[in-house]
Structures are given as structure tokens and as C-alpha cells.
Amino acid sequence: MNPQERKQDDNQIDTYRRRLLGGGAALAGAATLGPGVFFTSVARAKPDDQPVSSEVRWGFLIDTNKCADNCNDCVTACEKENGWGSGSADEQHSRPDQKAQWIRKVTVRDKRTDHSMSLPMMCQHCAHPPCVDVCPTGASMKRADGIVLVDKHICIGCRYCMMACPYKARSFVHEDLEHQREYAPRGKGTVESCNLCVHRVDKDEIPACAEACEEKAILFGNLNDANSEIARRLASEPSTEIRGDLRLDLGVRYQGI
Amino acid sequence: MKPTTFREISGTSAGYYSLLGLLALLVASGLGAAYYMEHNGHWVTGMNNQIVWGMPHVFAVFLIVAASGALNVASMASVFGKTAYKPLSRLSGLLAITLLVGGLTVLVLDLGRPDRLIVAMTYYNFKSIFAWNIILYNGFLVIVAAYLFTMMSRAANKHSTKAGFVAFLWRLTLTTGTGSIFGFIVARQAYDAAIMAPMFIVFSFAFGLAIFLLVLFAGFRWTGRPLGDYLVNRLQRLLGLFVAASLFFVVVFHLTNLYATEHHEVEHFILAGNNVYSGLFWVGYVLLGSLAPLAICYLAPFRASVGWATTASVLVIGGGLAMMYVIIIGGQAFPLQLFPGMEVSSSFNDGVINPYNPSVPEILLGIGGFSLALAMAMVAIKIMRFLPLSLSNAETDPHFTAEER
Amino acid sequence: MKESRHTRQGFWAAALIFALFSLPVMAGAPVPDIPEAVKGDQCVEETGFMRKNHMELLLHQRDETMHRGIRTKKHSLKNCFTCHVVKDAGGQPVTVKSPKHFCRECHDYAAVQIDCFQCHTSVPGGHKTTGEKL
Incomplete structure (x- = not known):
């Protein structure tokens, strides 16, 4: 342009x-x-011909108390939905440390007390995303409704956003792909990450991981709507941000950590 | 002092063509390596989703930093009035350009989508220090080219001092930008420090001068042009000063980090870890890349010697590459602190030291960029008047003409 | 007059260029075999307009969808494949790997490289499961 x-x-x-x-x-x-x-x-849900609005801010509330150690359902659902990892026949050449991971389960153990817990980790959809700040072309972007995305059309694959992300939420595609989903384009030489299942959200559906979680540990909703379940729970129950010291104003909040 | 006479080198010897041929071969293998990496994708490299910047970036950042530093000799003459360096200004400007082109070539060829270079030039996010750097690098090439023109054209010569001043300010900004690529990264323990910008400026003085000296000595020795010990001695001491200043900044950087408890783990990892980074830091950068050249530059037995100054320059370049490796790779190898103080594990290498094995194509690409810079300079001094005919003491030492300094 | 001479020169230059470019056609060189759309008899815009401007429409739609979440179907890449799909002998849609793919027919002929399909799927509906071999 x-x-x-x-x-x-x-x-x-x-x-x-x-x-x-x-x-x-x-x-x-x-x-x-x-x-x-x-x-x-x-x-x-907004009509197809209307732009997304900043009056909405999408986010997750994740209750780690309900998140089981050995459960991987949210990850598998994301793989299947967006066509990466076990959800795709691609990335056969890449080493394990080169394969994309949009969401992962992280085990956190307190060294002093030996208390440990498990939680899903993905793009935190910051209000002030460092990846967007550092991107030279503007490919790393935040939509008006708070969803942080990579515009792969103008991503040059410099990986500066991966250097800048405090959550290691992003992956670089290390080889040619050919089995993409229709609604989840991804390709060699560009960076990608959790997009909050933007194709579902725009249809008024909830992200695949939240849908797949049988324990209902992942609650999706509009943080700006005081009447939404997520906003009501955030108002009445304690929750925290990961690396809240960075003051990035995250779209994903956790309970029980 | 007499006005300096500049002359093209003849460049017809077997030695000239052999060296140029060797450099061309290295450039070609670098391009081949880049094609191999881009055709297959980055899975053929040692880089991964943890170590996202690898060997190409070590070379590229080194070359870009050295490029701005190579201009320093010219700035010494035009901005700080050290007339002894005036005859060296043209070569200084030339190397500034070729080193930057070499470094940028490496950087661009490592992109995931190098075919989209046009996108990088047309879409700008002005909050990105990277985007600013694209402007700073392009501007640098234009300004230094203009500066060279004022030096080499009789008509434009009266603007030379002004052009030199603009180029000096621009190169300071440029290196600040390069250092800030790392300095502005809040997420990583090893970066996120304002001191990185001035530290990179001082690095650039040392790295740039070291490469400059190698080219100068080679050019003069192989063409049989006289090079007096007065200038060699001054340049040697100047290199020592820059190396000492670099070491000072490195010490301050680490002392500051060591004071803050939150940085103890990463400092332990870089300075006292049982890993390649601590080895490269102490042996590569501190001992061989700093203390050894300092001794050579300041101790009496090594003074005013082209041989020893060459040794010191090679050591500074090696130490500089080691330092870049420690900063760039080491900084990424140390795990991100998602939950400070907690033990973290996952399928995505959380909480572990990230392994990195540089691959052959990455190294070839880096060396290719280095060779491109040198080959361009070699061709340029053959077709244009960059090198003085003589730098004997009579030409450079003010006391020869009884002029007061 | 200077200007009219330029005009005349321009005319002859244009005529020469036209003649040169017509040569392959006159010599019976292959022309792209544009596959018929599988349904409908009218594209989303007039055919001549589409041939000339489809890239502009796609580019515009791409930015609208990415940056503002506008998901109208009419000018979307997805919508192209609802009609412009080429099937192989087994009745399966061919991917962009095949020179028979709708986009490739003309793009190969004109030697204009497109990189849409490095990220986008090149078949209608995309790949739904873990990656059936096509």
C-alpha cells in the first residue's frame, strides 16, 4: 500500500x-x-461488513486450580483447529525446538515449598504488546478488540518480535507448509502465534481451547462488558497477570498462581 | 605539512587477483549458503524458536557496529582537528560504507522472507527501533558517500568539514540505534539496559579501527608505499584507548547487573557458567580481545610496529566477535523468567538453557558478508583515489616541518 | 512542432511494441487455457475488470480483513475457490502444485509469481484434518 x-x-x-x-x-x-x-x-456478533470495535476487549480468565497436570486437551484442540503440531502433517523436517507451538502446558514449581501447578501458556494479548512495538513493518499488530495478530502478508521474518515477547508465545515457521486450514493461513519464513481463534471470535464462537476444556478452566469473554461472566468474576475474585511487573495490561489473567 | 597525494593502486599483481579471487569465492559460498537456507527454510540452520538470532546476526551486528567505527578516523581529522589522520579520511569513509553493506547483506539474507525487502522499505512502524535503523543505515550510506565526495572533489572540498560533522553525528545515532536493538528488550534478563547504546558506540570505535588498520597496513605493505612509524605509533595507541574504553563499559555493565539480585542468575550464567559463553567472555573477549591488545598497544617493546599493531587488530576483531556471540546468543540461551524464582518446565523449552549449535551455512553467510565488505574496498582502492601515495613521517609528523602541534 | 513529432514517434514505438508482442500469438504460441468456473455464469465483478484488477481487490480485502476484521465474502480469496476450482481425474480439487490450478494457468503464462499459497491453502475448504495427501 x-x-x-x-x-x-x-x-x-x-x-x-x-x-x-x-x-x-x-x-x-x-x-x-x-x-x-x-x-x-x-x-x-458484529456484521461481516463492520470493523471490530475497541469497545470490546477479548480475553481469557484461566483458573489453574481446575487445570490438571497431565491434561493436554486445550493444546490438542488448538492443534486440530489451527493445523499445527499433531493437527498437521507438515513440519516434518523441523527439529522439536523448531516446531511451532501456539499454546503449551507449563509446569511451575516453587523451589522452596515444592508446591507445583500446571497451566496453559499462550499469547497474552497485551494491551501494550512489546512485539507490536518492535516490529519494523507493522506486521505484528493489535486489533481494535485487543487481539494481537501477525499480518503474515507484510511479515519479513526478522524475528525481532520473538526476541521481545516476554512469554515466548511466538514461533517461526522453519519450512514449507502445504496443509493449512482455510481460515488459519501460516507459512515458511513468517512468525505466528495464538490469535485467540480470531476466525471463530468474529463468528461469535469461543476459541477452540476454551471450548475443549472439560474442567471449564478457560473462560473466554469481553473484558469491557461489565455484565459478561468474565468481567463479573474478575470483579469479584482475585486474579493475576504473568510478569505483571512489566505492566503490559494482559488480556489473559490467571487464578491460583 | 604537504598536501597529501592520493593515487589508485595498480592492482595488477598476481597477489591482488588471488586475494580478490579468494574473497569472491567466499562471497559466492555465502550467497550459496543463503540460498540453501531460504530454499529449505531455517530448519537447516542451528537456529530455532528459542535462539531466534544466530551466527548471521553475530557477524551482521559486528560488521554494522564496525562500519560506524571505521568512520572514526575521518571524524578524528574533521571533527576533532587531528590533522595527522587527515590523509586516512578517504579510506575511513570507504570502509564505513563497505562494512555496512556487508553487514546489511548478511542481515537481509537471513530474513525469513528476504524477497520482501521492498516491504521493509515501504511499511514503517515508527515505534520500532528496527524501522529507525533501516532509515539510519540508508541515511548513513548517503551521508558518507556525500562526505567522500566533498573530500575527493576539489569543487566540493570546502564543505568537507561540515559533511564530516554531519556524518559524525549520524554515526553516533546509528550505533545508538544498533545498541538499542538489545537495550530496549524489556523481556530478557541479559538485555534491557540503557548502557548498551553507549557500550556499542565504544565497541564500534575499537572494532572499526581494528579493521581499518588491517586494511591500511595490507594496502601499504603490498603496494610498497611508505608508512612512517609516527602514524603507526599514534594509531596503535588510539586502538589501545578504544579497547580500554570498551572494557570499562563491559565492566560497568556487569557490575551494575551484579548489584541487583534479580540479575544474579543471568550474570552467573554469562560470567561463571560451565558453558561456551563464559569461556568466550573471559578467554575470548577479556584476555585475548582486550588485555592482550592493550599490552601490545601500550608496552614499549611492541610500540610503533606494524606487525604488532596487526596482531592487536586481529585480536580485537576476534574478541569483538566473541563478545557479540556472548551478547546475542548467550542472552537468548538464558531462559526467559516467566515466573521469577520458580522452576518452570514445558514442551517448549521453558526454564532450560537453550542449546545452540551454529550450522555451516550460517557461518558461511557471515564470512561471506565480511568478504563482501573487503572485496568492495579492494576494488574501490584500485579504481579510485582512496589511498595516499605516502604516509612517511615527513607526510604525517608535524614536527618534520617544525610546525607546532 | 516538437510535441507532434514526439506523438508520432510514440505512435510508431507503440506499434512496434504491439507487433513484437503479437508475434507469438500469430506464430501459434500457446495461450493460457483458462478453466471454466464450476458454477455461475458471472464473476463477482465483470470478467474483463477481474482479469485486470483482481489483485487490487484481493489486496484491499486482505488489509480490511486482517486489520479491521471485515469478513465480507464477495472479494475474498476464499470466495474465488467457490467457483474457480479445477478437479483432477479422481474428482479431487488440484492444489497449486499442479500447473492446472486456476491461478497458475495465467500466472505461469504471464510469469508473474504469486506468494498467496505459501500461507493460504490453494483448495476450497482447505485441509480439514491432520493432512491427507493430495
């Missing part, structure tokens, strides 16, 4: 933003008529 086109696009975004704000005002008006109208309107 040349700069002029980009500028046009920005203008377009402004137009959309105005339209959205206008809509927001109308909704706010509706909210005065009846409680709950505002929130249900925003949380409903």
Missing part, C-alpha cells in the same frame, strides 16, 4: 470511528430506556 492509499485508509477508519461513536451515543440513549440494552448490543 502506498502512503497515499494508507492515508485514505486512515480517513476511512476515521469515518468508521465517527459512525461507531454515533452508534455508541444512540446505544447510550437506549441504555437509559432499559438497563442491559447497551451491553447486549455491543456483545452481539
